[in-house]
Amino acid sequence: MxxxxxxxxxxxxxxxxxxxxxxxxxxxxxxxxxxxxxxxxxxxxxxxxxxxxxxxxxxxxxxxxxxxxxxxxxxxxxxxxxxxxxxxxxxxxxxxxxxxxxxxxxxxxxxxxxxxxxxxxxxxxxxxxxxxxxxxxxxxxxxxxxxxxxxxxxxxxxxxxxxxxxxxxxxxxxxxxxxxxxxxxxxxxxxxxxxxxxxxxxxxxxxVILPLWRNFRHRLRVAAVVPESDQVVSVYVTGRNLDQLPAKAGQFFIWRFLTKGRWWAANPFSLSAAPDGKSLRLTVKALGDGSASLRHIKPGTRVFAEGPYGAFTTMHQTKQNALLIAGGVGITPIRALLEEIRGHVVLFYRVNKHDDAVLLQELDELARSRGAMLHLLAGPVNAQDAHGNQLLSAKNVAGLAPDVWDRDVFVCGPPPMTNAVLRSLRELGVPRDQIHAERFSLAS
Missing domain, CATH: 1.20.120 (Four Helix Bundle (Hemerythrin (Met), subunit A))
Structure with missing residues (x-):
């Protein structure tokens, strides 16, 4: 093709x-x-x-x-x-x-x-x-x-x-x-x-109509709440006929958890695992009162979800292989994409320190099972490699993924990191059609 x-x-x-x-x-x-x-x-x-x-x-x-x-x-x-x-x-x-x-x-x-x-x-x-x-x-x-x-x-x-x-x-x-x-x-x-x-x-x-219809049809509920770290929690959501929900890895929903203190709060969170027709998973870092309170959501809580939304999916993959680049909790849609994306995959995971790397064990196991290469790039904002290059500089990107020009590149993370990666990709001359970016501030 x-x-x-x-x-x-x-x-x-x-x-x-x-x-x-x-x-x-x-x-x-x-x-x-x-x-x-x-x-x-x-x-x-x-x-x-x-x-x-x-x-x-x-x-x-x-x-x-x-x-x-x-x-x-x-x-x-x-x-x-x-x-x-x-x-x-x-x-x-x-x-x-x-x-x-x-x-x-x-x-x-x-x-x-x-x-x-x-x-x-x-x-x-x-x-x-x-x-x-x-x-x-x-x-x-x-x-x-x-x-x-x-x-x-x-x-x-x-x-x-x-x-x-x-x-x-x-x-x-x-x-x-x-x-x-x-x-x-x-x-x-x-x-x-x-x-x-x-x-x-x-x-x-x-x-209005489509969200109401989908929620009436699928009757979503919280199945489990699993702490991933002191600040990160995964919420598993189940419902009816989820195999007919048109969700793809890399997409997000706008979630409302229908409890007394949260029913009015709507937050966009990405799926952190590819939909399997049985459940949906979102993984959230406590960045504010809303996301922090998810740790206390009880199983059985009704959920109203709008979506799925987003074009950060394999629909736009143009090459046989891919490079996935994530920063912080921007790893959530990247983690889901790692399950669905075609071909050989190289994954960069950029964090300030090793303890910030949520879902790392899952990523390591998933990468090994499908023959992907996982690079954890840990260090402060201005951290450099042994050669004095920024961790996501053009030289470092090309060094860790020498065939980057022959890969689709999917980027998700905080805006400063995403912008830095996009500059590096432009410097390398990676074609625009092969670059797919999702802003962490919107969809994670």
Whole structure:
């Protein structure tokens, strides 16, 4: 099988997304032109910005709908990144929409922009909803900025993001009342209803219907809780018909353990063993109150799991052999991949000290059973080998895996480690299609 055919899932999904978006941009431009010019050029520019902003907002909903077909091919990392950058586009387009519209009408009425904004908000139906929607989008955008995201708990950030749906409803109601391409044009009305209905339907399907159906079907429960070390614990989950759950090694679920104090907390944890149709296993390090409390979960506890998610799977393997690189508890999806991945495997496990290497005995046994090579790279952040090279430098990677150019490379660990490995692989000239990275901050 050729490299091209093996990489087609990701290329197909990316091409499909951009093609659909491009076609809609063209159609919205046609609808704008068909509506004709406004009384002031600034109003026309504002209208165009508003229409493109509405289109991007609908596209954003599709990106976060967690549709299985897209997620398996692109991964939540890429979809979330694209969603984030699209969000900046929505913000600037809606800001431009508001500014140009207000200044345009201010020119016509010969008043100041602030007075005109107040007049529009108090006299024109749908304008106040649009202003509230814009404020909500600003609020969500501020909470999503990197400095804010680092300080917010996952649950808090997730709750704030729910206001996006209220903003969408308010923005659409504004479009119904005031959209020039909507009012009086049956085709335009059908298009926008279909666009928004499809986007919201995708969210409903991926975020509500499918998770509810899978949890009703599989009835997940905690089977056992096994301490791996003082700070690391493995949780075994069983249920009905798990052989029909479409989970792959390297993927993760968003887990809720339905106890009195934890039912509201949702955390993304990777599978730490390949699914066998009988049980699922996650292995978690105590990095916060939520993950630390898993040690005290009792067998029999009901579990609500959303997923499986992630493109960090053998679906994207393009070569016969593989190099797996893990850092810290990023070993969990790598440990699962070691069971499923094809061909000869070399595994680098990067830890600060030997005692941090969780699941090491399992890894050693599994590596020996399948003829893989396991390298434990222990030492502080700036540790060097005998030749003065950083442990994950390009020279060290090539020294431990001399045929790295003929392997797929799967990388999972904390962002600084992952970024360092990606730099080394770029320095070595490993083709991008052979590099697969999962961000530890999202999926572990």
């Amino acid at each position: 050729t490299t091209l055919s093996l990489t087609r899932p990701r290329v197909l999904a990316r091409t499909g997304l951009y093609t659909v978006l491009g076609a809609n941009v063209a159609l919205v431009t046609v609808l704008f032109a068909d509506a004709g010019p406004s009384a002031d050029p600034l109003i026309s520019i504002g209208r165009l910005f508003g229409m493109f902003g509405a289109l991007l907002m609908a596209f954003q909903l599709v990106l976060i709908a967690r549709l299985s077909w897209l997620d398996r091919r692109l991964g939540m990392d890429r979809l979330t990144s694209l969603h984030r950058w699209t969000g900046f586009g929505v913000l600037w387009l809606l800001l431009g929409h508001m500014v140009f519209i207000v200044f345009g009408y201010a020119n016509l009425s010969d008043t100041g922009p602030v007075d005109e904004l107040v007049t529009l908000a108090t006299t024109v139906e749908g304008i106040l909803q649009a202003i509230v929607a814009f404020v909500l989008i600003l609020f969500v955008g501020a909470a999503s900025a990197r400095f804010a995201r680092r300080k917010l708990a996952y649950e808090t950030w997730h709750f704030i993001h729910l206001y996006t749906y209220l903003a969408v409803v308010l923005a659409f109601s504004h479009q119904i009342f005031e959209g020039s391409s909507f009012v009086g044009n049956p085709f335009a009305r059908a298009y926008w209803w279909t666009l928004w209905g499809g986007a919201l339907g995708a969210v409903l399907l991926g975020r």
